[in-house]
Amino acid sequence: MTKLLKNLWARFLFQDRGILPTRKLLAFFLIFSIAIIVISAFLGFSWLWLSIINGIILVMSLIDLSFSPKSQEVTAQRRMSSEMERGITYTVHIELSNTSAYAMNVRLKDGLPQSFQAPFPLKGNVKKQETAILAYNVVAPFRGKYDVTKLYIRYQSVFGLWEKQMAIELEDTIKVIPDLTETKQYLKSAQQFLLAEGSKIRRQGDSTGEFTQIRNYVVGDDPRKINWRQTAKLQTFMTNEYEPEHVQQAMIKSMAQQQILTKKREKAKWERQGLFLVETEEEQLATTAVSRYIDIMNQGLL
Template identity: 40%
Template sequence: MMAVIVLSLGLVIGTAFREVSWGFVITVNLIVFFVSLGDLLFSPKKKELSFKRFLPSELERGIPYQVELEVSNHSQHACSFRLIDGLPQTFELPFPVSGVAQKESTTMITYDTTALVRGKYEINKLYFRYTSFLGLWEKQTTVELEDSIKVLPDLTETKQYLENAQKFLVYEGLNIRRQRSGVGDFAKIRSYVVGDDPRKINWRQTAKLQEVMTNEYEPEHGKYITILIDCGRMMGAELTKGNRLERALEAALTVTVAALQKGDYVSVLAFSKEIKVFVPPAKGMAHLQTILQAIYHLQVDAAESNYGAVLQYLEMMQKKRSLLLLFSDVRTFLHEESALIFFKRLRQRHLFLMIGIEDQTLIKRTKAEPIDVQAAMLKSIAQQQIVIKKREKIKWEKQGLQLIEAREEKLAIAAVSHYIEIMNQNLL
C-alpha cells in the first residue's frame, strides 16, 4: 500500500514538472489496477476461513491463562492476518495477535490473558483482518464465536491448604495439647513431641517400638460453621492485592475447605444492606462447589451494611448451635451499637468470631517520625484511633464476642488457625 502511495506521488510530481506524460500516468495506473485486482483474486474468501476458540470455562482472578484460537484456511492461497478476540475490558488484552495462515491448513494461535474482576462473562465476537498475497488488499470479518466464562476468586491459598496444611498451622504438639483431656475421637498414634500431655502416652506402643509414642485425639466431627461475608461499602477498600472483599472471599473458601475436610457442616451468608446469598449447611467436599458457585460473583455494594437485619435473619435460619465466623471491617462494626443487642441474644446459642484486615496505613501513621507539625498531628490522630478501637473491642469482648485483625496476606491463615483452635478446645 505504501508503494502505491509513493508511486502516485511520484507521478503527480512528474506531471507537474512535465517530466511525465499523462498517457504514461494512465498506463501505470491501469497496470496497478489490474495487478491489484489479480492480487485480490489470490486471497482467501471469507467463507473459506473458519475459526474455533479453546479456553477454560472457569478462570481464577489474577492468574494468567492461555487461550487457543484455531484458524482454518480452506482456500488455495495463504494470507497474513491480525486478530482481536472479543474479551471483556476487565481482562488483560494482548491484541492484536498476528500470524500467517498457510493454504489448506490449520493454524493454532495462542495468547495469554488474565481476568481482573470476578463474575460471569459472555464472549461472542472475534475480529479477524487479513491481507492478500502482495498486501494490496486487506479484508476484515467479524466471526460469531460464543463462549461463557466464570471468573472465580483466587483459590491459590485454598489449594495450598489442601496440598500442605502444615503451612497454615501446626497440628502436632502444642496446638493439640490445648484440647480438653478425654474429649474427642481417637485419631492416631504418633511420636511424642515436646508440649504433649504426658497422660496421653501410649505405654504399650512405647515399649514395643522403643520410642515414646502418644495418642492423638481430634475433635468430634459434625459441628456447624456459618461463614458471614460482609459486602458493604467499607469492604471495597483497596489493598496491595485486590480489595477487602476479595481477601475475605479467599479466606472464607480456605476455612470452608478446612471445615468440610474435617466433616463439619458449613453454611455461607453474604450481605450488605440486605441478604445477597445464603447457602444452607451441608457437609462433604462436594459442598465446596455449591458454595463457590453461589459466591463467586459477589461484588461490593455502595451502601452501609445492615448488621441488625442479617443477624435477625440468621437467628431464624440457623437454629443449631454453630460458630459464626464474620469477615468484615472491624472499625465499622465496632460502631454498630444496634448490632450489639442482636449479638447478645445470638451468643446464648452460638459462638461468635469476627476477622478483619489490619489498616496498614493507620499503623504506619502511628510509627511515623513527627518531623514537623503536620506529621505530629497525623501521628497523634492515628494513635487516638488505635486507642478508640481497642476500647471498643474490649467492650464487645466483655460480651463474649471475639474480634481479631490480621494482615491481608495472613487473613486465611488466621481464620483457619482460629477455627482449628476453637474445634480443638471443643467450645462448640
C-alpha cells in the same frame, strides 16, 4: 451521513466485513504518486493523465484479492476455560483452518470484554489447506459472568496489498471467580501448619450421615468437606456439616425398639380378651429381622 461515517470507521476497528488497503499498498501508492508528479513537472503531463495512471494502478492492485482465501474457506474454533480466577493468567487457543489453495497472513482480535487484558491483535500465518493454532494470554480483573460471542479476523495474501476482514460467531461463557491461589496453597500444606501448632491431620472416613448445615471452617475439619461455592461468595472458609453416623444408628435402634414394643402391646391386648393374634409369615420374618438387628446393635457390631 453519520451512519455512513460510522460504517466506514467500523471497517478500521476489526468489525463486520469488507476489504482494507494495507500499509504496504499505501506506502507504494504514495511513493508512486510523488514520482509521477515529479516526472510530470518535467514532461508537462496534465492532472487528468495523472489521475488516470493512479486509477489504473489502484485497479491493478485489486488483483491481489484473488490470491487470498474467500470468507467461506476460513473457519475458526476457540478453546478456553469456562471458569477463570480473578487476576490469574490463562491461555486461550484459536484454531484457524484454511481450506483454500492460497496461504494467508492473519491478524485477529477476540471479542472479549474491554476489562479483560489481552495482547491484541494476534498475528500468525496459515498455509494453504492447513490448520494453525494461535494462542494468547488473558487476565480477567473483575468477577462476574461474561459472554464472548465473536472472533474478528483480518487476513491478506502473500503480496499483502489488500486485507480482508470478517467476524465469526463463536459463543462462549466465562465465569470469573475469586483468586483461590492462597487457599489451595494453605490446603496443600495444611499438615505443616498444624504440626507447628502440635496438631496432626488424620484421614477421616467418608461421611455417610445426612447433610445438616453449612458452617465456618475450623482447624481440624476435613478439608474435603469445604463448600467452595460458599467460600468464594463469603470470602471465608465454609464447610459442610453432616449428621454423625452414631446418631443415625441410635435413631434407627429407637424406631426398631418402638416397633417391637408396639407389637408386644397389641399382642397382650388380644390375649386379655381371650383371643390370639395370628401373624402372617411376612410379619413374623419382619419381627424376627428387627429383633435380630437390635441384638447386633446392642453387641456393638454396628
